[in-house]
Amino acid sequence: MKIYVNGEFVNKEDAKVSVYDHGLLYGDGVFEGIRAYEGVIFKLKEHIDRLYESAISLDIKIDISREEMSKVVIDTVKINELNDAYIRLVVTRGVGDLGLDPRKCLKPTIFCIAEPMNPLLGDQGIKTIVSGIRRLPVDVLNPAVKSLNYLNSILAKIQANAAGVNEAFLLDRNGYVAEGTGDNVFVVKNGIIRTPPVSTSVLRGITRDTAIELAIEAGYTVLEENLTLHDLYTADELFITGTAAELIHVIEIDGRIINNGEAGEITKDLLSRFIEIRGKIGAKIE
Numbered sequence: 001m002k003i004y005v006n007g008e009f010v011n012k013e014d015a016k017v018s019v020y021d022h023g024l025l026y027g028d029g030v031f032e033g034i035r036a037y038e039g040v041i042f043k044l045k046e047h048i049d050r051l052y053e054s055a056i057s058l059d060i061k062i063d064i065s066r067e068e069m070s071k072v073v074i075d076t077v078k079i080n081e082l083n084d085a086y087i088r089l090v091v092t093r094g095v096g097d098l099g100l101d102p103r104k105c106l107k108p109t110i111f112c113i114a115e116p117m118n119p120l121l122g123d124q125g126i127k128t129i130v131s132g133i134r135r136l137p138v139d140v141l142n143p144a145v146k147s148l149n150y151l152n153s154i155l156a157k158i159q160a161n162a163a164g165v166n167e168a169f170l171l172d173r174n175g176y177v178a179e180g181t182g183d184n185v186f187v188v189k190n191g192i193i194r195t196p197p198v199s200t201s202v203l204r205g206i207t208r209d210t211a212i213e214l215a216i217e218a219g220y221t222v223l224e225e226n227l228t229l230h231d232l233y234t235a236d237e238l239f240i241t242g243t244a245a246e247l248i249h250v251i252e253i254d255g256r257i258i259n260n261g262e263a264g265e266i267t268k269d270l271l272s273r274f275i276e277i278r279g280k281i282g283a284k285i286e
């Protein structure tokens with residue numbers, strides 16, 4: 001396996017970053033998780049744009065263009081001869097000293113890893129809990145910034161593990177539903193699809209946006225509005241979206257069974273529409 005590190009492709013054993021990298025010392029960096037389906041990198045432009053926006057927010061100056069960054073991703077998939085892949089693209093503030101002053105980091109560290117990953121079939125649902133950990137408030141560390149600091153999510157994931165379920169949802173500081181540890185959440189009630197707005201404590205998921213687009217195209221009503229725990233507990237259908245998760249139905253939340261533990265009709269419809277388009281939208285590897 002070849003990994004891109006700071007301008008060159010190296011073997012996995014040689015893919016290393018410095019212990020003085022601020023990405024490691026302080027979580028001071030940004031990243032993207034991206035999928036390739038049938039040789040097409042799903043919504044690559046959207047991922048690259050989000051990466052640069054996260055970097056702008058943290059004032060990390062990426063020293064290559066968006067086009068060059070897109071090529072890094074494409075080349076990493078290509079050199080490893082992958083068709084269906086999970087890609088991790090990371091930019092840190094770079095190597096500095098032990099102090100946290102970002103001015104000491106002169107050049108960002110960039111690396112890209114692509115591993116084989118088969119598309120999901122969507123036949124298995126997940127069990128969930130609502131975590132006692134609150135999602136980061138937008139005025140503390142905005143979840144819209146996809147930074148390397150995932151501790152907030154990891155704390156909630158530890159609770160999910162302890163409860164023996166697959167995923168945990170986090171509420172925001174005001175008690176409204178934010179998102180999962182690595183995915184966005186959707187509720188279906190009386191045929192209407194709802195998800196928390198991007199102005200709240202959520203990452204604007206690229207799969208989330210795709211699900212909304214597909215739902216609107218299919219003629220469903222989609223509302224972006226605050227959701228409460230009650231909305232989740234009493235949902236007709238509940239599903240999550242994410243690059244890794246794709247679109248998965250929730251069968252249980254805090255012990256309440258959703259839709260008799262089956263994927264609902266609207267969820268199934270959106271999943272089949274997603275499967276239909278996932279290998280068609282994005283950058284083709286040629």
Ligand code: PMP
Nearest residue numbers: 182183184203205206207242243
């Ligand atoms: N929220 C969080 C916290 C995430 O880590 C992710 C995964 N990137 C998502 C939502 C879903 O985003 P996307 O659909 O772009 O993968």
